[in-house]
Amino acid sequence: MKAATKSGAAPLTPQQLAAQETQQKFGKPERGWREQVYTVIFEAETRTGRAFDLLLIAAILISVTVVVLSSVASVAERYGAWLTALEWFFTILFTIEYFARLSCLQHPVRYAKSFFGIIDLLAIVPTYIGLLLPGAHVLIDVRILRLLRMFRILKLTSYVHEYTVLGRALLASRRKILIFLSFVMMVVFLLGTVMYVVEGPENGYSSIPTSIYWAISTMTTVGFGDITPRTDIGRTIASLMMLLGWGILAVPTGIISAEMTVQRSSKLVTTRTCPTCLKEGLDDDANFCKNCGVDLPPLARD
Numbered sequence: 325m326k327a328a329t330k331s332g333a334a335p336l337t338p339q340q341l342a343a344q345e346t347q348q349k350f351g352k353p354e355r356g357w358r359e360q361v362y363t364v365i366f367e368a369e370t371r372t373g374r375a376f377d378l379l380l381i382a383a384i385l386i387s388v389t390v391v392v393l394s395s396v397a398s399v400a401e402r403y404g405a406w407l408t409a410l411e412w413f414f415t416i417l418f419t420i421e422y423f424a425r426l427s428c429l430q431h432p433v434r435y436a437k438s439f440f441g442i443i444d445l446l447a448i449v450p451t452y453i454g455l456l457l458p459g460a461h462v463l464i465d466v467r468i469l470r471l472l473r474m475f476r477i478l479k480l481t482s483y484v485h486e487y488t489v490l491g492r493a494l495l496a497s498r499r500k501i502l503i504f505l506s507f508v509m510m511v512v513f514l515l516g517t518v519m520y521v522v523e524g525p526e527n528g529y530s531s532i533p534t535s536i537y538w539a540i541s542t543m544t545t546v547g548f549g550d551i552t553p554r555t556d557i558g559r560t561i562a563s564l565m566m567l568l569g570w571g572i573l574a575v576p577t578g579i580i581s582a583e584m585t586v587q588r589s590s591k592l593v594t595t596r597t598c599p600t601c602l603k604e605g606l607d608d609d610a611n612f613c614k615n616c617g618v619d620l621p622p623l624a625r626d
Contacts, residue, residue: 348436351430365421374622380421384480388412415451422448493583500579508572514538515565519558527554543569 353359367373385411393399394530395406422444426432435441469596494501523529528551529538538551542565553559596604603615613620 327444349431350435353428358428361424365425365428381480381494383414387411387418392413402606411451417617418444418448432453489584490580493586496586497579497583501576503594504575504579508543511568512536512543515539515543515561519553521562522555522561523553523558527558528552542566543572545569 352362352366363370363392364372366374368377390407393403394411400407425435425441425444429552431437436445469520513536518528518533518541519538520532523535525531529535533552542562543550545566547566553562598613598615598618598620600618601613601616603613611620
């Protein structure tokens with residue numbers, strides 16, 4: 325970070341861009357212990373930040389492993405006490421981390437309402453609910469509470485840049501994917517209706533919704549086999565739908581792959597700053613400031 329700021333030429337890394345977005349959205353304290361905690365938790369480019377991220381990733385993976393092992397009856401019967409102790413250890417650890425995140429931000433409520441803030445909360449509340457409400461099984465099955473603990477693994481998405489790239493690609497492709505899915509639904513609806521007419525209730529196609537269910541399982545090449553065509557025409561339509569399904573699978577893959585290529589080839593913002601108006605993010609080949617028009621000094625390079 326310091327080297328990039330000093331030279332004014334080096335583009336920001338994905339981690340630095342993420343830290344910059346976090347700082348703008350949630351606010352970074354200017355001094356004191358809150359700034360130190362913020363640096364450790366939210367700035368992955370620092371040595372302590374990298375160490376914190378690695379330790380937290382390890383804790384998430386181990387805690388998820390504990391939840392998985394506790395669902396195995398033979399393991400839970402033999403090591404139940406140890407698994408419970410580990411579950412409470414990680415719950416307390418993630419609780420401390422959650423409140424540390426909130427305490428070092430200028431806008432903690434914004435973080436608490438954000439996606440990762442909600443995931444952080446879901447990672448710790450199930451254990452406390454089981455403790456505070458021993459009769460919680462009356463209101464909700466305890467297995468659901470145990471399932472909620474699996475949300476901890478979603479915390480990993482904030483530490484891997486590729487998740488961000490994929491998320492942005494999906495968001496940018498949402499209209500194309502929605503149009504594609506609507507087209508597939510129309511095809512499934514029409515072919516399901518045709519199969520209802522061709523096969524009829526005597527061959528298991530008792531209604532149009534049932535026929536559409538069959539069309540979906542056939543188009544996606546799943547083929548549960550609970551409903552199968554009996555007539556030659558029906559089998560021909562089913563064969564065409566299976567072949568069409570293979571082609572359909574390639575379309576969303578191509579859409580998302582193309583968008584990810586665009587995301588990766590996008591020009592990174594630099595830290596070059598105008599000395600007059602202090603405008604940031606100027607192109608490294610710019611001769612004039614795009615904000616105030618003043619001549620820019622030659623770009624210093626390492």
